[in-house]
Structures are given as structure tokens and as C-alpha cells.
Amino acid sequence: MDTFKQIVIYFVKKIPKGHVVSYGQIAAACGHPRAARQVGGILKSLPQPTVIPWWRVINKQGYISIKGNWTATKELQRELLTKDGIEVAGSFKVDIEKYRFKNLKTKRFKNKKITDF
16 A cells, blocks of 8 residues: 555656645645645655655645745745746745646545556
């Protein structure tokens, strides 16, 4: 059985360049719509640098919401989003409706292995 962390990573890898999703979207796609904070914790625990596009996940209001002591900063996330072609305001806000990836589909993982990573 796949772990929640593996499933989160699977969905984060599906976010195309030029788009963002919320932590809650990832949680819902994983089948756990109330686990947005856990999604954030998983992304925070990723080793840096990583090819997993963690920077494409923002909060539901569209803000970059990195807090605490981490190797990644709000400034780094803004830089990576900008490189992806996403406009980020000085207040670290993204127009989430403009850039939201809406085709993140829930996938059933029961008795399946994720082999995409």
C-alpha cells in the first residue's frame, strides 16, 4: 500500500509549469480533503534541492505561506513561480483563479503501486 506522502508527491508532480494548486486541492485529490496541513508538512520535509515542484502549491487564498525555519523561503518560492511564468505580487500573492490547475483528478490507489517517481 502506498503512503500518504507518496500519493502527495505523485499529485504534486502532476502540476504543470505555469499553474498552481492549493494544499487543500492536493489533499482532496489524495482522498483526504481535510489534510491540507499534512500536505504542507510533507512538502516542508522534502530534501532540498528537489525536482518535485513543491513551489507550485500555495494556500487557498493564493498566498505563498512558507513559515518557520526551512531551507526554502517565500522569496525562493516567488522566484521559482516567476520562472514558471506566474505573476507574484509584492505581498507574495498569486491570482490563484488565473493560474489554478483544475484538472487534478482524484485517483484510487487501493491495491496499486505508484511508479511515477
